[in-house]
Amino acid sequence: MKEKKQILRTCVVSKEICDKKDLFRIVRTPEHTVIVDLKGKANGRGAYLKKDKDVILLAKKNKALDRKLEVTVPETIYEELLGYLN
Secondary structure (H helix, E strand, O other): OOOOOOOEEEOOOOOOEEEHHHEEEEEEOOOOOEEEEOOOOOOOEEEEEEOOHHHHHHHHHHOHHHHHHOOOOOHHHHHHHHHHHO
């Protein structure tokens, strides 16, 4: 039987290459809204963040997602990400 290919992505903050399941995908939709894409299938520009509280807080502090997605990311997105960790 064929083995499933391991999908790797890079965290925009820590620059670590991780398995896709170990990362959150944040998407800027074509309507320029920002959502957390848990299934990894949403249409739009995506950025990946490691599932780590320190990484999420650092992304909020240095506005890494704002630069990557080219839009202002609302505070509620960071709160939602931290909520998924608990």
